[in-house]
Amino acid sequence: MLTLDALTIRQGDFSLTADWSVAPAERVAIIGPSGGGKSTLLMTIAGFIPLTSGRLLWQGRDLVGVPPGQRPVSMLFQDQNLFPHLTVAQNLGLGLSSDLRLTSVQVDQVESALRRVGLEGMGERKPSELSGGQQGRAALARALLRARPVLLLDEPFAALGPALKAEMLDLVAEVASETGAAVLMVTHDPADARRFADKTVLVADGVAQAPQPTAALFAEPPQALRDYLGTA
Amino acid sequence: MADRAVALRIAALGVALLLAALTLGSAIIVAARATSWTLGPADGAALRFTLLQAALSAGLSALLAVPVARALMRRRFLGRGVLIRLMAAPFVLPVVVAVLGLLAVFGRAGPVNGALAALGLPALSIFGLHGVVLAHVFLNLPLAVRIILMGWQAIPAERLRLAQSLGFSDRAMFRHIELPMLRAVLPGAGAVIFLLCLTSFAVALTLGGGPKSSTLELAIFQALRFDFDLGRAALLAALQFALCAAVTVATARVASPFGFGAGLDRAVLPFAPRGWRAALDAVAIAAAALLLLAPLLAVVVRGVPGLLDLPSGVWPAALRSVLVALASAALAVAAALVLALALAAVPLGRFGRGIEMVAMLPLAASGLVMGVGLFLVIHPVARPESLALPVTVLVNATLSLPYLFRLLLPQARQVVADYGRLSASLGMGARARLRWVILPRLSRPLGYGAGLAAALSMGDLGVIALFAGDQGATLPLMVQRLMGAYRMEQAAGAALLLVSLSFGVFWLFDRIGDRNADA
Numbered sequence: 001m002l003t004l005d006a007l008t009i010r011q012g013d014f015s016l017t018a019d020w021s022v023a024p025a026e027r028v029a030i031i032g033p034s035g036g037g038k039s040t041l042l043m044t045i046a047g048f049i050p051l052t053s054g055r056l057l058w059q060g061r062d063l064v065g066v067p068p069g070q071r072p073v074s075m076l077f078q079d080q081n082l083f084p085h086l087t088v089a090q091n092l093g094l095g096l097s098s099d100l101r102l103t104s105v106q107v108d109q110v111e112s113a114l115r116r117v118g119l120e121g122m123g124e125r126k127p128s129e130l131s132g133g134q135q136g137r138a139a140l141a142r143a144l145l146r147a148r149p150v151l152l153l154d155e156p157f158a159a160l161g162p163a164l165k166a167e168m169l170d171l172v173a174e175v176a177s178e179t180g181a182a183v184l185m186v187t188h189d190p191a192d193a194r195r196f197a198d199k200t201v202l203v204a205d206g207v208a209q210a211p212q213p214t215a216a217l218f219a220e221p222p223q224a225l226r227d228y229l230g231t232a
Numbered sequence: 233m234a235d236r237a238v239a240l241r242i243a244a245l246g247v248a249l250l251l252a253a254l255t256l257g258s259a260i261i262v263a264a265r266a267t268s269w270t271l272g273p274a275d276g277a278a279l280r281f282t283l284l285q286a287a288l289s290a291g292l293s294a295l296l297a298v299p300v301a302r303a304l305m306r307r308r309f310l311g312r313g314v315l316i317r318l319m320a321a322p323f324v325l326p327v328v329v330a331v332l333g334l335l336a337v338f339g340r341a342g343p344v345n346g347a348l349a350a351l352g353l354p355a356l357s358i359f360g361l362h363g364v365v366l367a368h369v370f371l372n373l374p375l376a377v378r379i380i381l382m383g384w385q386a387i388p389a390e391r392l393r394l395a396q397s398l399g400f401s402d403r404a405m406f407r408h409i410e411l412p413m414l415r416a417v418l419p420g421a422g423a424v425i426f427l428l429c430l431t432s433f434a435v436a437l438t439l440g441g442g443p444k445s446s447t448l449e450l451a452i453f454q455a456l457r458f459d460f461d462l463g464r465a466a467l468l469a470a471l472q473f474a475l476c477a478a479v480t481v482a483t484a485r486v487a488s489p490f491g492f493g494a495g496l497d498r499a500v501l502p503f504a505p506r507g508w509r510a511a512l513d514a515v516a517i518a519a520a521a522l523l524l525l526a527p528l529l530a531v532v533v534r535g536v537p538g539l540l541d542l543p544s545g546v547w548p549a550a551l552r553s554v555l556v557a558l559a560s561a562a563l564a565v566a567a568a569l570v571l572a573l574a575l576a577a578v579p580l581g582r583f584g585r586g587i588e589m590v591a592m593l594p595l596a597a598s599g600l601v602m603g604v605g606l607f608l609v610i611h612p613v614a615r616p617e618s619l620a621l622p623v624t625v626l627v628n629a630t631l632s633l634p635y636l637f638r639l640l641l642p643q644a645r646q647v648v649a650d651y652g653r654l655s656a657s658l659g660m661g662a663r664a665r666l667r668w669v670i671l672p673r674l675s676r677p678l679g680y681g682a683g684l685a686a687a688l689s690m691g692d693l694g695v696i697a698l699f700a701g702d703q704g705a706t707l708p709l710m711v712q713r714l715m716g717a718y719r720m721e722q723a724a725g726a727a728l729l730l731v732s733l734s735f736g737v738f739w740l741f742d743r744i745g746d747r748n749a750d751a
Contacts (some may be wrong), residue, residue, distance in 0.1 A: 048653055069659020080650045084748070085672040100665040146658075 002150055002182060003076055007054035016040060020210035024149060027183045027209050029193035032203035033228050038186040041102060041208055042152045044222065046075045074143040076156035081139035082127040089123030095142035105152050113141040133164045144175050149175055153185040169196045237577055247567045248590040254630050256294060257595040258605025265608055267463030274443055275468060278451040286429035289368035294422040297376035300520045303513035305384045306504045307392030313523055318688035320372035324738050326691025327434035328711045329727045333527025334367055336534055363439035370523060372425040377609040383417035402505050423483035430476055431598040434693040438712060448472045452600045453698060467666060469601045470635020480596035531727050546710055546726050553690050553707040556624050557737055561686035563629035565678060568636035576644035591637040595631045602627050617701035624696045627691035636681040647673045674749065679745010683738035690734045
């Protein structure tokens, strides 16, 4: 269980609080107006932004002070998820060994991860030779290899068209259920939340509210969500 | 992650302290050894000559560069790209090679004086003030041209199109487009060249000399080497340091010595008047090309026969020069990388600004002042000759560091911004990041910077002249000694070897950097 215990982040005038938890294998969308702190929340869980107060726990263990690479977390950023000078296979290999010294078993693992996301035979290519969707797949394949119990998505597919994005979200769901990972996904699109997430966190007015069942939330949206959606 | 950042900061602090010790520390040591604080008449003359030649060189280079840059900017002709690229060459051209080429063209028996004699005009002397200024213009005019071309480049294309659509006359073009740009870039170009000429040693050593045309830098050398008057050398070095520091501070806001860098090829041709202005442009381009190429060509023509008849000392000197160049390139690149990475990793606070300032210190430093400082430290404990090469490596690396630092910093910032979080989220340690992220991403500026540092060091004739004994000369010193002995053919041969090696290492490193950079 990932627990945000009376967590507060303050940066100048900006502040955000959260006090809830996410169960293993749960899929949660994070939605809200831009500038509200969706990405900040994810960056804090990933270890790039320090908390001002409160605690961040994974299975009861405090994560404060744990470096990003050692947290039980994989993250897909908005962009720059792949090193452009390394091959796709090397980019995946970094998920298994951060100094890229791979055993033959690990090389096989990379190969099968590529196959799993539909990039078979593309390991020797550079990221620039892949389409946007394929780059997303490669980043997901690396998350698959790392097999961390929490997967954070900071709108990595925002630049893709609707059909491709839906396809990627399905793939994320498959990958997550294979590794049993909890997924927290930032999005600005209610359709993504409905399609993908059992629960949704609304981030507005300095508060990341506790996850609520997505369907119920959109059926009877609170004022802050109505403001965001632009419905009366 | 925290440990890594701390280790990097400590390393950067170490480099910064070493730099400060070499630049400021040496000045303090030197000043402490000055025996008297009154300037003799010769010292005053050296100070005046230094200022005069620097002012003339800077002014002429900047002014002459204006029509050349304008012509290059608005005309298209065969070899234009090559000529623009050649404009970067004098920066890495060994000064003594340039001098040798200029002597061949403008010297007593050269074609210029031949033509003057044929016309019944008095001969032009290349020694003294004339020669020093001529050499400095040869070395720095291209730099000024490149800086102005960058100014042209920075004018938004929309503004040029607007000027065209308004049907601007040539005069209006000059007033509203070119003049404001020149006002912005020309003072900086002039200030940089002034500063470079203040600390010029090799030119003064070969073309100046005598009480009437000696720079401070040369006077320091003579006081130490010939008179062995440590007190006077120290006084002059302190004076030189104060002068450089004062000029640097006074021009800090306008001077930007970084007139190299790619991308001087704008596709659009905004305005290209015909008639006499086209002829004038052609003259400007031809004159610049001739000034640039003739001396280089002369070195090649004279040097080829000399190559077959090189004195035996030349090859060991060449080996020493290559080793010095490689060592000082390695040292400068490592130090600049540490500083750039440390600075890229932190937001600009007091630490960052401090590092940035220290990294720029060597621009204001004089090689000879540093040399005298190190001489005073070493002299009591060891024979300076025995440490000539390590000292040269250290001083050369220090002098080229600001350029490398400037080259690396923006790209280091970019790498940290683009891939810092990704590397951290993958748990990559310091070594993995260096191997898999930083070196590949910075490969191009690292290669270019290493080439620059190696070539600058290869051609340097400064501190080595202060330290080297009869044995243990580097190749530039060898060329200078052969010139001094009027063995011109051998000097030209050695100079050709030197310039080939300089451009060779530059090209090689640049190539390595390019090859390892992709995506």
